[in-house]
Amino acid sequence: MASIEIKNIVKQYGDGFPAVNDVSLDIADGEFMILVGPSGCGKSTLLRMIVGLEDITSGDMIIGGKKVNDLAPRDRNLSMVFQNYALYPHMTVFENIAFPLRLAKMPDDEVRRRVTEASDVLELKDHLERKPANLSGGQRQRVAMGRAIVRQAEAFLFDEPLSNLDAKLRGQMRTEISRLQRRLGITTVYVTHDQTEAMTLGDRVCVLRKGKIQQVASPRELYEQPVNLFVAGFIGSPPMNFLPATPKGDRLETPFGEIVLDQKRAAAVAGHDLLLVGIRPEYFEDASLVDEAKRPLGSVFTARVDVTEWLGDSQFAYIPYEAPESIQTHLRELSRELDAEELRTQAIVSIDSTSRIREGREAQFWLDSRKVHVFDPETGDNLTRDAEAGAELTRMATQDRVEQIEEVRAASVGAA
């Protein structure tokens, strides 16, 4: 297993367009790194340069301390998982996992050792002598993973591996990949455009936009302390709401009334004219359902609800608002860049599923002002980001990972 260091990597295709533009990223040994971003942001190109499928225009690719720029894919000893999971009908599950080693002429006892170990991790032990014909969908996928495991590659690489599976199997495999990565402690790079996959799988997530890194952080840091509008808008589902806001002393004037800012954030936005305030759906609540203790921590406003959506365990309300033309233009551009649906100036707010708020009526909402962020619409910068708080979130995630890997390694030493 190995670390992957990406140093000032540039990829220009034939037409001179930089698909990846000066990207530097350190992926630690054993880390699960996600590359995410909208279509065309360069995530697949970056992965392909790690694998050796694309020539690197400039910069260095270092795997396990060794520069691999000029190495053929095979000599990098990486494993692209799921690229092929053809199952061979006359071979047992054991042989279906073992064949890459057979082709490499590995001695029998070593083959047996590796396959047995992999089948332990994958819970395929009881099936090893069976033929693959009667395996379930999930078991088939695990045989494919077994092939990747027995190679003992430096890292696992995945390029949108779940996009062709049905929803049920996709959820199942997501859990499986995550569990496996933890148990093996193997460095993993995973490309997806699906932010739910990104948030649930990664130790850290690298958000790309037009070939450039926007932010590399733990899922929680991305969610709570995004560096800019792009990251804030990309991460989270339903997405963050962006409302026009004008600073007035320690307050912001918005279509949903005045929002009070703490001193630090008020200072950060002072001197600006028209800004955007970003509020996640779950920072709202039906005002009648907020307990008294919490109420003073936010503000209350009245608005007309366009549509409500009741999902059983949760409920969303859609509230239209007015925005000046300049803000609408910025928001339209953002949603186009994010591959999002055509933007409508309406907020999506999450309310308790027991709320009696109804469509077409006026209602009172409460808004938690502690966690809102304020963005400069021109530069996209998050003016209120708390870098220290963000770094702390990522530090905590890293610590969790290191502890988990140490546990696994200790356990396997103990077992050996």
Next chain:
Amino acid sequence: MRFLFRPPAHEAAELLSLPWDQPLEEWDEQLLLEVPQRGISRHVVRFVASGRHVYALKEIAERLARHEYALLSHFEEEGLPTVSVLGICVDRPGQQEAILVTRYLEYSMSYRWLFSSPRAEHSAELLLDTMVELLVRLHLAGVFWGDCSLSNTLFRPDAGALAAYLVDAETVERHPTLSAGQRRYDVDLARERVGAELLDLQFGGLLPEGIDPITTAEGLPPRYEALWEEVTAEQVFGADEQQWRITERLQRLNDLGFDVGEVELITSPEGARLRVETRVAEPGQHRRELLRLTGLEVQERQARRLLNDIVAYRAWLEQKTGKPVPEPVAAHRWLAEVYQTVMAAIPPELAGRLAPAEIFHEVLVHRWLLSEKAGRDVGTEEAARSYVANVLPRTPPEVTTPSVIAGRATGR
């Protein structure tokens, strides 16, 4: 439900009555054809006959079906050796996956049959060479296959040799050109898959004794590199040897089964540099010529063989009549008097085991053998009789091409 297909596709109409709303797995056996020697697959793939045609139906996610449909259509336009796609069926009820419909590649054989064939003349070497030629052709066209395997390649006998066709484009990526890394990766995937497929045959007791799966698979990358080098290498030579060097190179490429699109020659005082742009399309010069003269559609090597026989027949006619015979007349008479006589000698129960042109080729080979033994030319008619009685029956009935079986069932 929605059907997408590209005209002309008269046949598409014949297919509309099939039960597209049902899972392919559950279709009535009556509608389906068994193809015993088909390759292994992850998706449900089944075969149907409709009218005089046979189709392969594959149930697959809509995104992939559309991807494969678009790619196969382009490949066909470019003359790349692939199966021909008819269309797709999407928006099936109950969130079912799409179905991709391709035209069955008649007289094709899968590796499973080729290896377990009692006529073991198709050696593993020949199979690998054919596959490597296909891979080189695809790579020249900027096609990254991503799943080159024996199952995903169909083989057709072609005048004693084999011709290879791509059958599964699910994982294909199209690029303007491929990087060395992409080509190597693709070759490495192919090596691994061929190795696994041969091991599988061995486990199933289907692989002849003398073939070692691992060594055979290891032979693939060097063969590929050698052919790629021959096809793409730049040559440098002295000005005085220009003429024959160019001729030699073009001849060599033709022999390898490639046509040349453009030749670039850069001269300088030190000598000349020769670069050739190899055409990716299957070579088709003889095929077109035969089609023009006789209306027969066959493969390239077969066409060359048949054209040679027409030339010989014309010479014989001219000698007999003592007058010049125009080429079209000779071709016409050859078709009626030679080719069709041979075809007429094939009894219905042996029909469809090999393509007619391949049978003709084998009759010519047989005629040569008989003549040598007899010390005289036995003639095509006698050779055909002997061939049908003694040689053709050795090709097992399982390989009878599905459209002939379907035609039998409906009395056609």
